[in-house]
Amino acid sequence: FRDMRTTTNLYLSSMAFSDLLIFLCMPLDLFRIWQYRPWNFGDLLCKLFQFISESCTYSTILNITALSVERYVAICFPLRAKVIITKGKVKLVILFLWAISFISAGPIFILVGVEHENGTNPLSTNECRATEYAIRSGLLTIMVWTSSIFFFLPVFCLTVLYSLIGRKLWRRKRKNIGPNTVIRDKNNKQTVKMLVVVVFAFILCWLPFHVGRYLVSKSFEAGSLEIAVISQYCNLVSFVLFYLSAAINPILYNIMSRKYRAAACRLLGLQGLPKKSLSGSKQGSSRGWTEASVAT
Numbered sequence: 001f002r003d004m005r006t007t008t009n010l011y012l013s014s015m016a017f018s019d020l021l022i023f024l025c026m027p028l029d030l031f032r033i034w035q036y037r038p039w040n041f042g043d044l045l046c047k048l049f050q051f052i053s054e055s056c057t058y059s060t061i062l063n064i065t066a067l068s069v070e071r072y073v074a075i076c077f078p079l080r081a082k083v084i085i086t087k088g089k090v091k092l093v094i095l096f097l098w099a100i101s102f103i104s105a106g107p108i109f110i111l112v113g114v115e116h117e118n119g120t121n122p123l124s125t126n127e128c129r130a131t132e133y134a135i136r137s138g139l140l141t142i143m144v145w146t147s148s149i150f151f152f153l154p155v156f157c158l159t160v161l162y163s164l165i166g167r168k169l170w171r172r173k174r175k176n177i178g179p180n181t182v183i184r185d186k187n188n189k190q191t192v193k194m195l196v197v198v199v200f201a202f203i204l205c206w207l208p209f210h211v212g213r214y215l216v217s218k219s220f221e222a223g224s225l226e227i228a229v230i231s232q233y234c235n236l237v238s239f240v241l242f243y244l245s246a247a248i249n250p251i252l253y254n255i256m257s258r259k260y261r262a263a264a265c266r267l268l269g270l271q272g273l274p275k276k277s278l279s280g281s282k283q284g285s286s287r288g289w290t291e292a293s294v295a296t
Contacts (some may be wrong), residue, residue, distance in 0.1 A: 007090045008191065011067035012253070014094045018056040018063070019246035025049045026243055032128065033239070039128040043114045046128035050112050054105035055098075057206075058150050062097040064199060065154040068161045071192060076168045104146065110134065111143055144213055151210050158199050165192055197252055205245030209238040 028049045074081040111134040116125040134140040212234035253260040
């Protein structure tokens with residue numbers, strides 16, 4: 001799998017690791033839907049699994065943004081990219097992004113905990129939810145706005161980046177360029193096309209999650225029954241889409257990339273694609289420092 005060891009795939013591997021961590025949290029979330037109370041797994045596990053989910057939420061969007069910035073530099077400034085984008089630097093960037101994600105999700109240990117209604121038996125009414133302190137102090141609202149910034153600001157940056165990339169590729173298409181540049185641009189277009197689909201799927205799956213989180217915080221603040229009911233339905237939809245977003249990326253990679261399909265076949269011990277297809281992909285990707293590793 002040496003042909004898959006590229007800077008682009010380092011980011012995709014980081015996102016895949018994030019998706020796996022999210023799936024590890026799914027059984028606890030399913031249990032909460034099936035039996036919301038009592039929560040019998042302790043305060044630490046309540047905090048920990050929500051901390052992991054929150055960290056992965058931040059990490060995914062940061063990795064998508066960083067990968068898009070890398071593609072923008074590689075396509076619009078190819079000479080600079082030879083120096084700026086290296087595997088070593090990308091690994092450091094990924095570690096930095098995960099560190100930011102963990103730090104940003106740290107307040108979850110204060111905002112979430114196991115609590116019960118006053119005057120009731122904790123053994124039958126314990127809930128893993130936002131604490132009364134977080135609601136009264138306004139920390140829950142601050143965390144909701146922080147989470148929203150982590151979503152909407154990168155989405156705005158992604159829109160700008162892919163608009164600039166599309167304009168660059170369109171202008172280059174109209175010029176007389178050499179055969180090597182034509183091959184590289186073809187690979188770049190395929191990479192960008194796949195990333196745009198991944199970003200669109202990410203936005204589609206995670207937008208209801210952030211809307212539902214906002215409604216939940218408002219229902220706590222206002223004590224409104226109507227908002228609480230709407231937020232419950234919204235949370236059910238966002239729950240499905242949240243975990244769907246973690247499952248859909250490998251499907252998209254395999255649908256849109258011949259190299260990923262071939263790698264998956266090799267990994268599973270199945271008969272891969274014809275060697276001619278694989279060698280063609282390698283020739284188009286192995287020359288560069290920031291290979292278009294998802295080229296068909």
